[in-house]
Amino acid sequence: MPNSSSIVLSARALERTVTRMADEILERNDGTDGLVLVGIQRRGVQIAERIAARIESSEGVRVPLGALDITLYRDDLQTVGPRPVVGKTLIPVALDGRNVVIVDDVLFTGRTIRAALDELADFGRPARVGLAVLIDRGGRELPIQPDVVGTHVEAPHGARVDVFVKELDGKDEVVLTSGAAA
Amino acid sequence: MSAPLGKDLLGLEQLTAEQINLVLDTALPLKEISERTIKKVPTLRGATIVNLFFEASTRTRISFEFAEKRMSADTVNVGAAGSSVSKGETLVDTARNLEAMRIDMVVIRHPASGAAQFLAERIESNVINAGDGTHEHPTQGLLDLLTLRDHFGTIAGKKVCLCGDVLHSRVARSNIWGLTKLGAEVAVCGPRSLLPNAIEEMGVKVFDRIETAIEWADALNVLRLQLERMHAGYIPSLREYNRVFGVTRERLDRAPRDVLILHPGPMNRGVEIDSDVADGPHSVILNQVTNGVAIRMAVLYLLSGNTPQLAEAAKGIA
Numbered sequence: 402m403p404n405s406s407s408i409v410l411s412a413r414a415l416e417r418t419v420t421r422m423a424d425e426i427l428e429r430n431d432g433t434d435g436l437v438l439v440g441i442q443r444r445g446v447q448i449a450e451r452i453a454a455r456i457e458s459s460e461g462v463r464v465p466l467g468a469l470d471i472t473l474y475r476d477d478l479q480t481v482g483p484r485p486v487v488g489k490t491l492i493p494v495a496l497d498g499r500n501v502v503i504v505d506d507v508l509f510t511g512r513t514i515r516a517a518l519d520e521l522a523d524f525g526r527p528a529r530v531g532l533a534v535l536i537d538r539g540g541r542e543l544p545i546q547p548d549v550v551g552t553h554v555e556a557p558h559g560a561r562v563d564v565f566v567k568e569l570d571g572k573d574e575v576v577l578t579s580g581a582a583a
Numbered sequence: 584m585s586a587p588l589g590k591d592l593l594g595l596e597q598l599t600a601e602q603i604n605l606v607l608d609t610a611l612p613l614k615e616i617s618e619r620t621i622k623k624v625p626t627l628r629g630a631t632i633v634n635l636f637f638e639a640s641t642r643t644r645i646s647f648e649f650a651e652k653r654m655s656a657d658t659v660n661v662g663a664a665g666s667s668v669s670k671g672e673t674l675v676d677t678a679r680n681l682e683a684m685r686i687d688m689v690v691i692r693h694p695a696s697g698a699a700q701f702l703a704e705r706i707e708s709n710v711i712n713a714g715d716g717t718h719e720h721p722t723q724g725l726l727d728l729l730t731l732r733d734h735f736g737t738i739a740g741k742k743v744c745l746c747g748d749v750l751h752s753r754v755a756r757s758n759i760w761g762l763t764k765l766g767a768e769v770a771v772c773g774p775r776s777l778l779p780n781a782i783e784e785m786g787v788k789v790f791d792r793i794e795t796a797i798e799w800a801d802a803l804n805v806l807r808l809q810l811e812r813m814h815a816g817y818i819p820s821l822r823e824y825n826r827v828f829g830v831t832r833e834r835l836d837r838a839p840r841d842v843l844i845l846h847p848g849p850m851n852r853g854v855e856i857d858s859d860v861a862d863g864p865h866s867v868i869l870n871q872v873t874n875g876v877a878i879r880m881a882v883l884y885l886l887s888g889n890t891p892q893l894a895e896a897a898k899g900i901a
């Protein structure tokens with residue numbers, strides 16, 4: 402069965418979306434006080450970096466930026482066969498009493514976020530934890546909802562949503578591929 | 584994507600460069616866990632690990648235990664004294680009885696070379712060799728490689744000399760396998776009575792004088808003189824050994840470059856290594872210890888995905 406791909410976000414649209422997400426995060430947090438962005442490895446980290454850059458240009462403040470690799474907190478490690486590659490976790494500030502915003506590229510089943518919440522709890526007790534995602538594709542398997550969404554995409558279970566970022570992939574683009582997995 | 588390690592870690596001889604790099608690359612992000620306030624991740628929750636230590640050990644046993652606990656595994660320590668081993672139970676019987684209590688992994692240290700492999704061939708659980716006789720000590724070899732890579736950025740092309748009691752050293756053997764596979768130039772230096780016959784066949788240079796070794800090397804891995812294994816006159820006296828083969832400040836000061844100093848511990852200060860070298864600016868001996876926990880966490884993590892039951896389960900999903 403042939404796959405059909407369509408572009409969800411072009412480079413320009415991705416940039417506008419990230420800008421709006423940054424503004425919404427500021428609005429919800431009432432500025433940059435106590436704000437910490439934590440990107441999820443891998444592409445959540447790059448999205449978080451861009452949000453931080455946008456906040457810096459509009460507010461003149463560099464908010465602390467962390468990276469979280471949730472591999473060791475996955476709930477399917479007993480069944481996935483060969484061990485997934487572990488990435489880098491770096492939380493540069495104490496999280497106690499902070500307003501932490503988790504940033505990820507695609508929100509799907511919610512299991513990654515469940516793992517991220519568990520991992521964050523090992524770093525301290527934030528005043529509040531929010532969730533900002535570039536793409537919400539639906540299909541949740543856990544009671545987890547985002548606070549800030551770049552774009553909603555209707556993607557059935559077998560479909561793929563791929564986020565490409567210049568830093569890792571050489572281009573900025575979000576692509577929806579339906580049908581059999583590529 | 585990545586080459587799995589297989590069921591057991593018995594030695595670096597059996598591993599490819601790709602597998603060695605997988606362990607090193609996995610250990611790198613795991614170092615961060617030991618820096619946290621809560622030094623624990625849930626990865627091995629529910630897994631039971633038995634540490635079978637039939638030979639004295641402080642560093643390795645505690646390092647494995649920290650690694651296991653920081654990955655949330657449940658652990659049991661068994662020593663030769665105070666267990667049924669002292670009543671004459673065989674190694675396999677001990678292990679089979681432990682397996683009957685449903686364990687997942689065995690970490691074994693044993694005075695007989697080949698003990699880990701012997702056990703691995705007879706039980707289902709993952710087996711990790713924590714040192715078998717004078718054969719191999721793979722996690723020590725891996726942590727030495729990680730320490731060298733941390734410092735130099737790469738292993739390939741670096742000149743590493745193993746100094747001293749190579750004959751009795753499983754650390755030396757694991758180092759030689761690992762270093763040569765990653766493209767380092769390897770040498771050994773020590774009295775001929777403490778070098779194995781035909782050591783050149785492992786692809787290493789031999790230096791008879793410590794001064795020439797220091798002149799050549801980027802790093803020295805100074806081995807412990809294993810007095811407990813020396814039942815015959817291998818060296819005239821400790822003082823004479825230190826005078827001729829000791830790694831001293833004066834000798835290092837004459838080197839054309841800064842030489843990195845490693846030692847697997849425990850050190851005989853004033854014998855194979857002088858205190859001002861062990862505690863000096865180019866010593867990474869304590870970095871080795873820190874890296875040891877991360878390496879062992881990486882090995883536990885990578886092996887835990889390679890039990891036969893899991894392979895079956897994975898097939899069901901794919």
